[in-house]
Amino acid sequence: MDFLTIEVIDKAADFIQHQIAIEPRVGMILGSGLGTLADSVEGSVRIEAQDVPGWPKSTIEGHAGRLIIGHLAGQPVFVMQGRSHYYEGYSMAQIGLPVRVMQRLGVEILVVTNAAGAVNPNFEPGDLMLITDHINLLGMAGLTPLRGPNLSEFGPRFPDMGRPYDRKLMDLARDAVKEAGVELREGVYICLAGPSFESPADLRFLKAIGVDAVGMSTVPEVIVARHGETRVLGISGISNKANLDGSTITTHEEVLEAGRVIAPKILELIKGMLRRL
Numbered sequence: 615m616d617f618l619t620i621e622v623i624d625k626a627a628d629f630i631q632h633q634i635a636i637e638p639r640v641g642m643i644l645g646s647g648l649g650t651l652a653d654s655v656e657g658s659v660r661i662e663a664q665d666v667p668g669w670p671k672s673t674i675e676g677h678a679g680r681l682i683i684g685h686l687a688g689q690p691v692f693v694m695q696g697r698s699h700y701y702e703g704y705s706m707a708q709i710g711l712p713v714r715v716m717q718r719l720g721v722e723i724l725v726v727t728n729a730a731g732a733v734n735p736n737f738e739p740g741d742l743m744l745i746t747d748h749i750n751l752l753g754m755a756g757l758t759p760l761r762g763p764n765l766s767e768f769g770p771r772f773p774d775m776g777r778p779y780d781r782k783l784m785d786l787a788r789d790a791v792k793e794a795g796v797e798l799r800e801g802v803y804i805c806l807a808g809p810s811f812e813s814p815a816d817l818r819f820l821k822a823i824g825v826d827a828v829g830m831s832t833v834p835e836v837i838v839a840r841h842g843e844t845r846v847l848g849i850s851g852i853s854n855k856a857n858l859d860g861s862t863i864t865t866h867e868e869v870l871e872a873g874r875v876i877a878p879k880i881l882e883l884i885k886g887m888l889r890r891l
């Protein structure tokens with residue numbers, strides 16, 4: 615599937631709409647090892663992602679592939695427990711489908727989370743990073759979910775990207791962590807295609823161009839969200855330090871292990887932000 619059409623989006627949205635009784639206001643995408651957040655959603659309807667027509671299925675450990683629709687901190691939420699990535703073989707268009715469906719279901723705010731490697735030497739595994747901006751390196755190289763006929767029902771051909779991450783939501787997140795006593799880093803996220811982790815020279819390049827954290831997701835979803843004027847809050851859970859000199863080894867197990875420390879902190883941040891909406 616190279617391009618999404620309204621028909622494809624609505625087939626998936628209708629399938630979900632028939633099973634839920636609420637209109638979700640906040641969408642959430644839970645990254646590697648962060649799926650336990652979904653356990654806090656109350657009164658939830660659970661849908662297996664593989665049953666939704668056209669939905670990209672997650673093929674990797676740490677991504678359950680479940681949709682959970684219910685309430686969190688008083689807000690109607692649509693939670694994706696796990697996501698799909700470009701390296702799994704999906705097109706950029708398919709990776710954008712879940713966000714399009716959320717927009718069709720009425721979602722106004724998208725909270726994107728991910729596991730990321732720290733390029734900024736001041737960041738440590740277990741830290742949370744508020745994503746204040748991103749570098750769309752894949753998009754610069756031509757891999758964008760907006761390629762193809764513009765879906766003008768959602769937004770314009772040439773969407774502005776001056777404020778990918780919503781300033782008001784960032785302020786609410788800063789307030790929420792202060793209350794919860796959790797420290798929050800801030801910085802620029804970059805999405806690479808993966809699945810190989812970066813070489814030391816890759817990482818020195820990323821550091822030079824102003825990257826604080828690196829991962830394999832999020833940016834395509836944010837671009838689809840902003841095309842449709844969905845407001846976005848982005849949080850990275852720092853799972854490992856970048857291996858700038860080749861002295862350590864990065865593994866997916868390390869990423870999942872860090873998720874166990876990070877998930878409760880992200881939950882407090884998100885709940886605090888939702889309470890302040």
Ligand code: HPA
Binds near residue numbers: 811853854864
């Ligand atoms: N690089 C890319 N993606 C990642 C990393 C990393 O070091 N850690 C978690 N996701």
